[in-house]
Amino acid sequence: MRKYIKALILTLFIVILGIFLIMQLDNMRLNSLNEKVDEIILDMDSTRLFLLYNQIEGDENNYCDILDERIETQSAKTYGLVRELEAGEKASFLASYELLKRKYFYANLELYLYMQDFEKQCEEKKVNAILFFYKDQTLCNQCLLQGTILDKVREKCPNTSIFAFPGDLEIDLIDLIMDKHSVTNIPSIVVNGKTRGFSTEEEIEKEIGCVI
Numbered sequence: 501m502r503k504y505i506k507a508l509i510l511t512l513f514i515v516i517l518g519i520f521l522i523m524q525l526d527n528m529r530l531n532s533l534n535e536k537v538d539e540i541i542l543d544m545d546s547t548r549l550f551l552l553y554n555q556i557e558g559d560e561n562n563y564c565d566i567l568d569e570r571i572e573t574q575s576a577k578t579y580g581l582v583r584e585l586e587a588g589e590k591a592s593f594l595a596s597y598e599l600l601k602r603k604y605f606y607a608n609l610e611l612y613l614y615m616q617d618f619e620k621q622c623e624e625k626k627v628n629a630i631l632f633f634y635k636d637q638t639l640c641n642q643c644l645l646q647g648t649i650l651d652k653v654r655e656k657c658p659n660t661s662i663f664a665f666p667g668d669l670e671i672d673l674i675d676l677i678m679d680k681h682s683v684t685n686i687p688s689i690v691v692n693g694k695t696r697g698f699s700t701e702e703e704i705e706k707e708i709g710c711v712i
Contacts, residue, residue, distance in 0.1 A: 526595035529588050534600055536581055540607045543574050547614060564622035571615055571627075575661040578608050579654070582664050601636070605665065609673050612663045628660040628708040631690035633674075633683050636666035642698050646687040649701045657710035 547570050554563055585604060589597040615629050632650055634643035650662050665674045667686045677683075681690045689696050691707045699707075 523594055526592050529592065530595045530597070530600065533581075533584060533588050536577075536584070537600060537604050537607065540574065540578055540581065541603065543570075543577070544607055544610050546570075547574070548610075551614070551617070564618075567614070567618050567622065568627075571611065571618055571661070572659075574611055575615075578604075578611055579662055579664065582608075601666075602669075602671070605669070605671060605674070608663060608665070609671075612677075615661060615663075628657065628691075628710070630660065630662045630704070630708070631677070631681065632662055632664045633667040633678060633686055633688045633690075634664060635668050635686050637668050640687065643687045646689070646698055649699070649704070650689070652701055653704050653708075653710070657705060657708060660708065660710070 547567075550566065550570070581604065585597065585601060589601075612629070612631075615627060619627060619629075630650065630653075632646065634640060634647065647664065650664075654660050654662055665671075665677070667674065667678060667683065667688075681693075681695045683690070683695055685697055687698055689699055689704070691699075691704060694707070696703075696707075
């Protein structure tokens with residue numbers, strides 16, 4: 501009898517130790533991603549101050565060049581991080597990514613609005629901004645394939661920024677943007693103000709004038 505009790509205690513210890521290690525790994529991964537999201541939010545704060553300074557002081561010297569550089573740098577950071585968030589959530593056993601994802605998407609929305617302002621203020625500079633709406637809560641193979649295609653487009657076509665937004669998280673501003681562009685199906689992309697369903701690499705490159 502004692503033999504079985506010892507075996508049970510050992511088994512419980514191994515299970516508890518395993519859960520503890522999983523929790524530690526989950527938390528380490530989550531904390532690392534949280535730091536990256538916070539860095540993006542800090543970048544947004546810096547850009548917001550830059551815009552406020554320009555608004556108050558009316559200093560237009562190098563305004564478009566500086567804003568262009570900021571948006572390009574932040575766009576690269578933001579778009580790259582969405583893949584890490586997706587991978588982290590898939591690998592996670594116990595940690596919740598909901599709050600972190602919302603922080604990320606709000607930062608991405610703010611960057612998109614800066615892009616809109618940039619296009620209005622700096623008409624001489626052309627930016628290919630592509631909106632990509634995908635499913636976050638359920639498996640969507642077409643969304644995954646569309647994301648892979650957009651990755652290739654971004655690598656091949658300079659001055660192209662891709663803003664990926666979940667269409668099923670019920671974030672008000674994302675819903676408003678989807679309504680504005682008449683997005684009814686997912687996946688969908690918006691290129692040059694035109695809403696398209698699933699699109700091939702060649703179709704997207706042709707639309708943005710980046711046929712190589």
